[in-house]
Amino acid sequence: xxxxxxxxxxxxxxxxxxxxxxxxxxxxxxxxxxxxxxxxxxxxxxxxxxxxxxxxxxxxxxxxxxxxxxxxxxxxxxxxxxxxxxxxxxxxxxxxxxxxxxxxxxxxxxxxxxxxxxxxxxxxxxxxxxxxxxxxxxxxxxxxxxxxxxxxxxxxxxxxxxxxxxxxxxxxxxxxxxxxxxxxxxxxxxxxxxxxxxxxxxxxxxxxxxxxxxxxxxxxxxxxxxxxxxxxxxxxxxxxxxxxxxxxxxxxxxxxxxxxxxxxxxxxxxxxxxxxxxxxxxxxxxxxxxxxxxxxxxxxxxxxxxxxxxxxxxxxxxxxxxxxxxxxxxxxxxxxxxxxxxxxxxxxxxxxxxxxxxxxxxxxxxxxx
Numbered sequence: 001x002x003x004x005x006x007x008x009x010x011x012x013x014x015x016x017x018x019x020x021x022x023x024x025x026x027x028x029x030x031x032x033x034x035x036x037x038x039x040x041x042x043x044x045x046x047x048x049x050x051x052x053x054x055x056x057x058x059x060x061x062x063x064x065x066x067x068x069x070x071x072x073x074x075x076x077x078x079x080x081x082x083x084x085x086x087x088x089x090x091x092x093x094x095x096x097x098x099x100x101x102x103x104x105x106x107x108x109x110x111x112x113x114x115x116x117x118x119x120x121x122x123x124x125x126x127x128x129x130x131x132x133x134x135x136x137x138x139x140x141x142x143x144x145x146x147x148x149x150x151x152x153x154x155x156x157x158x159x160x161x162x163x164x165x166x167x168x169x170x171x172x173x174x175x176x177x178x179x180x181x182x183x184x185x186x187x188x189x190x191x192x193x194x195x196x197x198x199x200x201x202x203x204x205x206x207x208x209x210x211x212x213x214x215x216x217x218x219x220x221x222x223x224x225x226x227x228x229x230x231x232x233x234x235x236x237x238x239x240x241x242x243x244x245x246x247x248x249x250x251x252x253x254x255x256x257x258x259x260x261x262x263x264x265x266x267x268x269x270x271x272x273x274x275x276x277x278x279x280x281x282x283x284x285x286x287x288x289x290x291x292x293x294x295x296x297x298x299x300x301x302x303x304x305x306x307x308x309x310x311x312x313x314x315x316x317x318x319x320x321x322x323x324x325x326x327x328x329x330x331x332x333x334x335x336x337x338x339x340x341x342x343x344x345x346x347x348x349x350x351x352x353x354x355x356x357x358x359x360x361x362x363x364x365x366x367x368x369x
Contacts, residue, residue, distance in 0.1 A: 012271065015246055016128045017303060020289070020355035023127075026271065026303065028246075033265050033273035033307070040070050040268065041276055041284075047077040049196050057203055064204035071287040071300035072266050074279055084189045085257055085317075091182030092225035092315055095137055095173065105172035108138070113164035114357065115139050116172075120229065126245030126305070133241040133308065135227045139183060140164040143218060147188040148195075150218070159218045162325035162350050187223040190255050190319035194221065197285075198252065198321070205295065206334045215329065220251050220322030220349050228263065228306065228314035236309040243306030243314070249288040250353045251322025256284040258316040267303040276304070290322055290352050293344050296335040325350025 012027040044062050048055035066073035095103065106116040115138055121131040142165030143150035155163060173179045195216055202211040228243045243263055258264060264276040264284065276284055292301040308314050323329060330346035 014128070015303075016126055017246055017248070018125065018356065019248075020352060026267070028267065029270070029272045031272055033275050036266065036274040036276055040274060041072045041074060041266065042066050043074045043076060043279065043282065045077050046075040046079070049200060050079065053209075056200060056209070060200045060203035063200055067201075067204070067287050067299040069300070070266065070268070071292075071302040072276060072304070073285050074276075074282040075285055076279075076282045078193060078283055080186075080189045080193060080283070084186050087178070087182035088186030088225070088257075088317055089259075089315060091176070091179045091186075092137070092227065092317065094176050094179060095225065096135055096227040098176075102175075103135075103137075106137070106169045110168055111166040113140060113166060115164075115166045116169050121241065124245060125247040126242075129245040129305070130241040132244045133228060133231075133239070134243055134306070135229070137169075137225045139169050139187070139223050140166070141218065141221045142167075145184050145188065146218075147192050148217075155218065158326050159324060163218065164325070183223060183225075186317065187221070187319065190223070191219075191221050191321070194219075194253070194255060194319070194321040201253075201291070205332060207332065212323070215323040215327045218324045220320065220325055220353065222251075222320040224318050224320070226306075226314075226316045226318070228308040228310070228316075230311050230313045231309060233311055236311060239309055243308030246303050246305040248301045248303055249286060249320060250290065250356055251288045251320050251349060252291040252294075253288055253321055254284075254286050255319040255321070256286070256316060257318075258284065259314060261310060261312050261314040263306045263308040263310065263314055264316075265305050265307050273305075273307075288320070288322070289356075290349050293347075293352075294329060294332050294335070296331045296340060296343055298335055322349040322353070325353070 011030045013030055015026045015028045017024050048059040103117045108114050108116040108118050118136045120135050123132040125132055143155055144152045170180050198212045198216055199209045202209055231239060258278050260278045262277050265273045266276050268274050287299045287301050289301045292299050326348060328346045328348045331342035331344055336342050
């Protein structure tokens with residue numbers, strides 16, 4: 001027989017989230033986070049992506065189910081080499097081990113497009129959860145590094161204003177051996193995989209496999225290193241700060257490598273935090289706001305955070321993938337019918353991202369992303 005305590009609904013707290021159109025609020029359970037079930041964050045074998053069309057169509061249905069459920073899944077057999085991961089991880093560790101004055105040589109405040117270094121406790125992704133206890137280093141798309149070779153002098157004029165890589169991030173890190181190579185090699189491997197994966201998303205949406213090819217020639221493709229410094233046991237016990245506060249990602253989808261220390265948490269449909277604990281050899285994939293918008297909310301861009309009160313340093317390396325920033329896209333034709341009219345007006349991926357950055361800057365005077 002249930003006791004009175006067992007039948008009481010869980011307690012909730014109100015969480016503020018930043019969006020492109022201002023803050024929104026969610027009720028979130030105060031229960032302790034639990035491990036995710038396999039049906040909530042499934043593990044998907046990605047090897048069929050390198051197979052024939054039937055294999056790719058079969059894979060697309062698994063990804064469709066995950067994207068429309070929690071919006072998060074793990075991938076294994078993804079094709080990104082361990083050497084590429086190790087090179088990037090070593091680059092990240094070398095960068096963040098530097099004195100602060102060296103890291104500030106590539107401060108994001110030196111550029112226009114949020115490239116470079118952001119220091120610890122300079123961002124606040126969610127005002128409900130305190131400052132973000134992390135450092136980051138970011139870089140963005142530059143055509144000369146595209147694994148599908150591009151001539152920087154031949155970028156179409158309508159695309160040119162939306163190329164948002166900035167060279168000072170490489171000029172200010174020349175003193176770090178193999179740093180740029182580690183960054184670019186990892187970024188290229190992620191971009192190659194993302195271009196394959198977006199074809200699978202097209203199949204999952206009942207579209208031709210090459211449907212998105214023309215809008216991913218100069219794509220939004222951001223590389224980021226995150227460093228969550230270890231806390232002392234005393235500070236971990238009393239800290240009110242979080243690794244990175246609750247948020248959704250902006251573009252189409254994210255590929256995330258995380259080390260084995262853990263900390264990523266995903267907000268379930270029931271408003272409970274579930275742990276996306278690390279699985280060796282995998283990446284985590286999650287849907288972003290822009291793809292959710294294009295699919296008329298069929299695919300889910302889900303709130304997540306990093307909760308890191310650890311006495312061990314944590315590193316992660318997300319790669320954010322979207323469409324060419326100049327391309328204005330509306331709700332996809334396969335996601336609209338008489339019962340489900342389009343909910344959203346067309347907007348470019350670049351303008352969509354900039355709306356969110358502006359909201360963040362107005363509210364915090366720094367960029368949390």
